[in-house]
Amino acid sequence: MSTQIPKQTENAEETASETETEAPSKGDERRAEKRRRADERRRQREAEEAERAAADENTVELRVFRYDPDVEGKQEPRFDTFHVPFTKGMTVLDALMYARDTYDSSLTFRHSCRQAVCGSDAMFVNGGQKLACKTQIDELEEPIRVEPLPHAEVTKDLVVDMEHFYDQMEAVEPYFQTNEYPDGELEEQRQTRENREKVKMSTRCIWCAACMSSCNIAAGDNEYLGPAAINKAYRFAMDEREGEDLKQKRLEIIEQEHGVWRCQTQFSCTEVCPKDIPLTEHIQELKREAVKNNLKFW
C-alpha cells in the first residue's frame, strides 16, 4: 500500500517539517497561537462570569430539581440553583444544556431533536407541563423552577420513568388494521381530504406524556388509559380507511373500565399539549360515539 499517511508514532512537529518544507515551524506557531487563543477564551469566560455576577439582569436563575438514587448527597431530593447568561431566543432546554455543559455535567435530562418532534423533554416548568425546547425563557417568571413530570416515578434529576406511559399507549392497539385493501399492487387506499383533516391533529402526538402528567384522574388512577392513549385510539377509530368492524373494536377498547368514562373533562391535557391536540374534544367525541354505539343494542 502506498498511502503516505505518517505513522502515529511520529510527532506532529517532525511530520510538519518533513512534508511542509516552506513553513517548517508552522506547527509550533499554530500551537502557540492555539494556546494563546485558549487562554484568551478562558480569560474571557472568567471575565464574563464576573461580569455576569455584577450585571444580574442578564442572567436567568434556574432552580432545578435534583435527585439520584445512586449518588450520596443526591438521594434526598433537592433543588439546585444555576445562573445562566441569557441570550435572545433562549429556551429552557438551551439554559439546561448550558448549565450542564458549564457547571455540572451530572445534570441529567432527556433531549434530542431541539425542535418539538421527539417528545423527550417534557418537564414541569414553573408549575406547568412544558416541552423545554419549545419554551422561551423570556416568557417565564424568574426564578424558573424546573422539575420532572409530576405523577411519574423519577429516575434521576429531570428524567422520569416512561414505561407506564408507553404501556398505556400500547394498550389501545395503536396500529392500523383493516380487512380490505385495494386490488392493484401499487394502489393506495382512498381517503377523503375531510377524513384526513379529521384525524390530522390526533396524528401529531409525539408521546411526550405532558398530558398524562397533567391529568388529575390519571394521577389518581394508574390504570386510566389517559388522554394520549385515548387520542391514539381516536386517531384510528376515526380513520375511515379502517372500516366499520374495526371501529366497533376500537370503541370497545376505549370503553373499558379505565377508558373514556374516567375522563372528567378537566381540560388540563388539552391546555398543556405542546402539539395543540384538542384532546378533550377527542375524548368527548369518543364518549358520544360509544354511547351511540351502545344505544344501537337497546
Add this chain to the structure above:
Amino acid sequence: MYEHDVVVVGAGGAGLRAAIAAQEEGADVAIVSKLHPVRSHTGAAEGGINAALRDADSWEDHAYDTMKGSDYLGDAPAVEALCKESPEEVIQLEHWGMPFSREEDGRVSQRPFGGLSFPRTTYAGAETGHQMLHTMYEQVVKRGITVYDEWHVMDLVVTNEEDPADRSCHGVVAYDIQRGEVDGFRANGGVILATGGMGQVFDHTTNAVANTGDGVAMAYRAGVPMEDMEFIQFHPTTLPSTGVLISEGVRGEGGILYNEKGERFMFEHGYANNDGELASRDVVSRAELTEVNEGRGIEDEYVHLDMRHLGEERILDRLENILHLAEDFEGADGLTEPMPVKPGQHYAMGGIETNEHGETVIEGLYAAGECACASVHGANRLGGNALPELIVFGKRAGHHAAGKEMGEAEIPTGRTGDWEPAEYEFEVDVGAVGDRGPAAADGGAVAADAEGLLEAEIERARERVEDLLARKGRNHAEIRSAVQETMTANVNVFREEEGLKESLADLREAREAYAEVAVSDPSRTFNTDLIHTMETRNILDIAEALAMGALARREFRGAHWRKERQERDDENWLKHTLVSWNDGEPELWYKPAILEGEAKTYEPKVRSY
C-alpha cells in the same frame, strides 16, 4: 447476554423498516436503540418521500434525477434499486395507515421538490417524517418485535482477522442507560446498523443532539471503510438561532428567497436561472452564503424566505407546522413577515460503505439509512430522497440479514475490483492516540467462538466504562465544542486547503485531549455524562475522516466545494473516497463510481438548474 437472529441498532426509519423486514422473513429480531423509537430523528423530516407513483412518471426518470443530483457520484445499482422500489414501499406505508396528504380523488398527494423533473414527492403535511416514524413504530408494536430502548450501543463484536474482508460480526455490546450496566447482544444472523446522521460534528445543524454518528464510527473502527465522508449537505433554509429546519416544501410550494436589498437573488444574481429557489440544495446554500459574504445578507448572517404571497389558506393547509417552527424557535410569524434563514449542516451523504443489499465488507454486518453509503446520493442528496432510502435499504438489509436469497450484489465492498490507493500526505497525525478505548477489531481478544468473543468484548466494554467513571480528567463538552468549532469554521460550505489543514491539526489536538477525558458523574443511573463522553469519541473519528476526504478531493462536486479548483473534474475524480481505520492508522483510498445502470449508462452532464 441476549441472543437474537438479527440485531438492529437504531430505531429510526431505517432501523424500524429493517426490523419489520427481517421479521417478515421469519427471523427473531431485536431493536437496540439509545432512544425510544419515536424519539428518533426521522421524526423531524418535514418535506416528503420521493416515489414515482403516477403513470406520467417513471422510476427511470427518478433515477436520472437522482444521478444528476448526485453529480454522478451515485452508484447506479443502488440508485436504481432506490427508485424502483420506492413506489411499492410508499404504498406499503400507506397500507400501514400512514396519514398522507390527499388529493380531491382520495389518492396521496405529491408535490414538486428541488431537482426533480416531476412532482413526485409524497408527503403528510409538513411532518412526513413524524408520520412515517410513528406508522412504522406502530407496525413494530403490532408485530411484537422486541425493542431494547435506552441502550447505548458501544461497539460491535467482530473477529479480528488481518483483512477486514475476512472478519465477521457476531453482535454488539451496549450500555443500559437506565440501569448503568454493560451487556451483550448476540446476533446469529446479522447486525444491522441504522444509527442515523452525524450532524453533531458541526455546531449549526438541523440534526438532533443524539445524531453523533455512532454507527459509522463503530463500523469504521471495526474495519469497514467510511465512504465519501466529505460530502455533507448544508440545507439552505435553517433558522439562524437554533438550526431548526424550514422545509424545502416552502420553496416547493412557491416560497421566495430575498437578500437584504429585497432582490430575488437566485434569479437576479444568476445562481440558477431556470429553477431559481428550487435548484439543488448545495446551489442554494452557496448562493445564500455568497450573498452574505458579499454584504447583501441581513445582519451579515442570513437571508429572507418569504411565503406570505402563498396566502393563509394554502400555508395553513400544507405548511402549517412551518408557522409553528418559525414562531416557537425564531419568534417570526410566517404569515406576516419573511422568515430568516441560513445554511446549516443537514445530511451526510457518506457513511458506512455498503452494497445495494446493505452488506458491508464484514460478514454479518449491515448498514442502512443515513449512516450507510450505498451510495445513492453521491455528492449531493436530492430533497425527499432520504426517507425512501430508509425504507428501501432498510427493507433490503433486513431481508438479507434474515437469510432471504437476493442474488449477487453489483457494488463491490472493501478493496476489491478497481480500487486505488490515495497519493495523499497529511501533515499531521491522524488516527488513534495511544490505545484508548480500542474498538472490537483493533487488538481485540482472539476467541475461538462467537460466545467467547462476545464475553471478551463485554468485559472490555465494562472496563472502559469503569475506567471512564473512575479517572479524573477533562470534560468531554469542551472537546466536543472544539471539534464543532473547527469543523464549522473550516469544513463548511466553502472549503480551502489551509482551513482544511487547520481543522486536521485541531482535531489532532482534540484527540489528544480526549485521551485525558473523564466522566465526572459517578452515577449508575441514567448517566448522560458518560453517554456523551462516548459519543464524543465517535464524533472525533468521523470528523477526522471527513476532513481527510475533504482535503484530498481537489475538485468541486455536488456539496463539496474547493476554492482551489472550482469545477468538477470527471477526469480524475469520478470516484469514491474511502477511509479505512486500519487498526488505528487511517488510510485513504478510492474506488470508481458505477455509472452503468440497468436502464442506461448515466453519462456525466453539466449539472445546471
Add this chain to the structure above:
Amino acid sequence: MAQRYSSFDKGGRMWLLQRVTAAFLLVVLAFHFFLLHFVHHADEVSFLMSAGRMETMSYYSLMVLFLLTATFHGVNGVYNALVNQGLTGTKRTVIKWTLVAASVVLILQGIRTANAWAGIPLY
C-alpha cells in the same frame, strides 16, 4: 392485563343517565327553588300549603320523579367519584351496595313524606 379489556359497557349507559338526569334536574331544581323561595317564602311554610300542592297529581309525580332522578344522580355521582379515586375490589362492592341501600331508604322515605301530604294512605 386481562382486566384491561373487561369493558363494562354499562359505563356508557350510566354516564348517559347521569347526563340525562342532570338535564332534567336543571329544569326541575330551578323550578323547585323558584317556587319555594321566591313565589312562596321560606318563613311561610306550613303543612297545609305543602299538602295543598302535593294533592295535585302532576305536582306529586313531578316531585317523585325529582326525588328519583336527584337520588340517582347524586348517589351515582358519589359512586363515580369514589371509583375515579381508585376504589376497587371488595371495598367497592360494599360501598356500592351501601349506596344503593341508602338510596332506597331515601326514596322510600321521600315517597312516604309525599304520600303524607297527598293524603295517600301508603306510609
Add this chain to the structure above:
Amino acid sequence: MSQSYNRGLIEDFSRWREFEAGMWAWIFHKFTGWVLIGYLFTHIAVLSTAIPASGAETAVLQAGNDVYTQTIVSLEGLLLVRVLEVGLLAVAVFHMLNGARLLLVDLGVGLESQDKSFYASLVLTGAITVASVPTFIAGAF
C-alpha cells in the same frame, strides 16, 4: 406500574396555584355535588316530619301547631339556617351552571371557550346569590 414519586414538601408546595380553570371547575363541581346530595338526605329527613304531622287534627294543622310546621318554622327562624340556605343556593346554582357547562362540553359545544364558561358560571353564581340574599333573609328577624 409506576407510582407517583413522593417529592415531599417541595412537590406539594403551592401546587394548587398552578391549576387550570378546568381543574378548579372539576373540584368545585365535586364539592357542590357532595354538598347537594348531603343536603338531599337531610332535606328528606326534615321533611319526614310531615309523616307524623299528617295524623294531626285539622285544627292543629290550621294553627300551624303540627310537628312539621313547627320544625320548619323554628328552623327558618334561625339566622344560621338562613345563612346556610344562601350557601346552599350558591352551591346549587354553581352546580347547575357548571353542570350545564359540562353538558355542553359533553355535546362538544364550545370546547374552546371552556375556561371562559367556567368563569362565567362563577360570576353568575355570585351575582344570583347576592341578588337573592334579600329574599332568603326576609322575615328572619
